[in-house]
Amino acid sequence: MSKVLVIGHKNPDTDSIASAITYAYLKQQIGVDAEAVRLGNITKETAYALETFGFEAPRLIEKAAPETSQVILVDHNEKQQSVDDLDDVQVLEVIDHHRIANFQTNDPLYYRAEPVGCTATILNKLFKEHGVEIPKNIAGLMLSAIVSDSLLFKSPTFTDQDQAAAEELAAIAEVDAAVYGLDMLKAGADLSSVSVKDLANLDSKEFIFGDVKMVIAQVNAVDLQDILGRQDELEAELNNVIKQKELDLFLFVVTDIINSDSVIIALGKEAERAGSAFNVAFNNNTALLKGIVSRKKQIVPVLTEALS
Amino acid sequence: MSKVLVIGHKNPDTDSIASAITYAYLKQQIGVDAEAVRLGNITKETAYALETFGFEAPRLIEKAAPETSQVILVDHNEKQQSVDDLDDVQVLEVIDHHRIANFQTNDPLYYRAEPVGCTATILNKLFKEHGVEIPKNIAGLMLSAIVSDSLLFKSPTFTDQDQAAAEELAAIAEVDAAVYGLDMLKAGADLSSVSVKDLANLDSKEFIFGDVKMVIAQVNAVDLQDILGRQDELEAELNNVIKQKELDLFLFVVTDIINSDSVIIALGKEAERAGSAFNVAFNNNTALLKGIVSRKKQIVPVLTEALS
Numbered sequence: 001m002s003k004v005l006v007i008g009h010k011n012p013d014t015d016s017i018a019s020a021i022t023y024a025y026l027k028q029q030i031g032v033d034a035e036a037v038r039l040g041n042i043t044k045e046t047a048y049a050l051e052t053f054g055f056e057a058p059r060l061i062e063k064a065a066p067e068t069s070q071v072i073l074v075d076h077n078e079k080q081q082s083v084d085d086l087d088d089v090q091v092l093e094v095i096d097h098h099r100i101a102n103f104q105t106n107d108p109l110y111y112r113a114e115p116v117g118c119t120a121t122i123l124n125k126l127f128k129e130h131g132v133e134i135p136k137n138i139a140g141l142m143l144s145a146i147v148s149d150s151l152l153f154k155s156p157t158f159t160d161q162d163q164a165a166a167e168e169l170a171a172i173a174e175v176d177a178a179v180y181g182l183d184m185l186k187a188g189a190d191l192s193s194v195s196v197k198d199l200a201n202l203d204s205k206e207f208i209f210g211d212v213k214m215v216i217a218q219v220n221a222v223d224l225q226d227i228l229g230r231q232d233e234l235e236a237e238l239n240n241v242i243k244q245k246e247l248d249l250f251l252f253v254v255t256d257i258i259n260s261d262s263v264i265i266a267l268g269k270e271a272e273r274a275g276s277a278f279n280v281a282f283n284n285n286t287a288l289l290k291g292i293v294s295r296k297k298q299i300v301p302v303l304t305e306a307l308s
Numbered sequence: 309m310s311k312v313l314v315i316g317h318k319n320p321d322t323d324s325i326a327s328a329i330t331y332a333y334l335k336q337q338i339g340v341d342a343e344a345v346r347l348g349n350i351t352k353e354t355a356y357a358l359e360t361f362g363f364e365a366p367r368l369i370e371k372a373a374p375e376t377s378q379v380i381l382v383d384h385n386e387k388q389q390s391v392d393d394l395d396d397v398q399v400l401e402v403i404d405h406h407r408i409a410n411f412q413t414n415d416p417l418y419y420r421a422e423p424v425g426c427t428a429t430i431l432n433k434l435f436k437e438h439g440v441e442i443p444k445n446i447a448g449l450m451l452s453a454i455v456s457d458s459l460l461f462k463s464p465t466f467t468d469q470d471q472a473a474a475e476e477l478a479a480i481a482e483v484d485a486a487v488y489g490l491d492m493l494k495a496g497a498d499l500s501s502v503s504v505k506d507l508a509n510l511d512s513k514e515f516i517f518g519d520v521k522m523v524i525a526q527v528n529a530v531d532l533q534d535i536l537g538r539q540d541e542l543e544a545e546l547n548n549v550i551k552q553k554e555l556d557l558f559l560f561v562v563t564d565i566i567n568s569d570s571v572i573i574a575l576g577k578e579a580e581r582a583g584s585a586f587n588v589a590f591n592n593n594t595a596l597l598k599g600i601v602s603r604k605k606q607i608v609p610v611l612t613e614a615l616s
Contacts, residue, residue: 097416098416099412099413099414099415099416099417100408100411100412100413100417100419101412101413102412103408103411104407104408104409104410105407105408105409106407106608106609106612106613106616107407107423107609108405108406108407108421108422108423108604108605109407109408109421109423110421110422110423111408111419111420111421112419112420112421113416113417113418113419113420114416114418114419115415115416115417115418129437296416297416300414301414301415304414305414308414
């Protein structure tokens, strides 16, 4: 059997990278020749986590075949978020915490999704189910994923199960979750030196709701002016992406990790419908979404309902 | 919160009925107001299992709403195999052992699929994960599901995990799996008194492969002549279904549970393509598929490949 590649989503966030490394490790322990790979650049936040716990970034790939015929997806399932040649390989397993959409297989598979805040929380259970111990540095990486997905335990996606996993993992990793977590988020949220091209792409995911093709990109910021101070330049870049990908809507979400709100920039011919969906009026293409920090739980369901 | 309905697929087999009853029981033990329901008639085999272990058949429903807004699917996920108003309710969970197709949600959910031979094998794990004991009569029902899906442990879908579960469940149920299992299969395989209308519908599932809309129905028989002796009458009924459902293909699979082979009857304008897919020539619309007993593992993948 050829090597099985463990793949997180495009524009990988910390959960996608950490979960790929973690699950590849677990599979190796139970005798599977697995390798973690990635589909895009590492963020500053993820780089901070990898460096803290002594990991290299996984190998960057563009296609899964022909080097393998079998993949495992972590932290995603939607085809457009996955490796480009997904249809040419067999998906052996999926470990995820998102809705299921645009996903289809020919054969039965192992699919483990749970409505929790982070893939790493599910992986924490899988280690127990397989009776494999979590090494200290892997635990640190898994904790980083939970901190990242929950914005330091504040997102509405954060569940009791994530809380329990975070406590267990912090103990194994021997770190203070609150102190380490804030340091990691701050490392990722310093966007002053990130180019608008990179901002547009950093954590951007494509969605299809009804007949609306859109991208929702999200960045975390400590200082919103890092982004909004460059709005004109950023909008030009977002409009480029809209043209290039033939999008109906680009929603750029700037999440204030201190106050737990988000400012959105909406562009494209369906922008007004995004405003109606959230019941906000745009001022210079921007609007404040009070208390909204989660793309998955607070943005995607609202748009699914409004646009599908 | 309103009651959660636990639903197996249309034309329910023993696994769909047993798993609905079993999982509803498990959910009740962990504080969820759950009720098992069914989407169609009980087969003779299932009736035998229910009677042996002292269960009533679950309540028959046609729609999930408005009595509930939340459902759990067991033993299936494809929309066309599920309750007609699936789009109007929220799927909270899926416990399944089939491929994933024609399935989509707006929200994250608990999805547990494993490439094993029977949903009951997965449920056996879930009891352990929740620390709930399996009562004797539920264990008997779960064992019945494994016997049914594996044709008494002979199907290629039957895995080591199913084997282990069957042994555990037989011990709890205090039955001899081989003796009880054969009795149950025989009770279900006596098709001499079943009308052709019921035969066509007994365990029939709709599939869409590429642009081919088809039904694959499967019956287990001890004596193939129970079916093939009435071929003309049966074909007339299958042709009715083809017309009514606008099918391109109807594959009627008669599985010989003693010899572990199947005879297929193929009707519809794409019948020849089914013959090519299995590399057999039809004689009077029938062909023998040597060693083929599993729709899921030996028929669906071949047709997916050939027709998609």
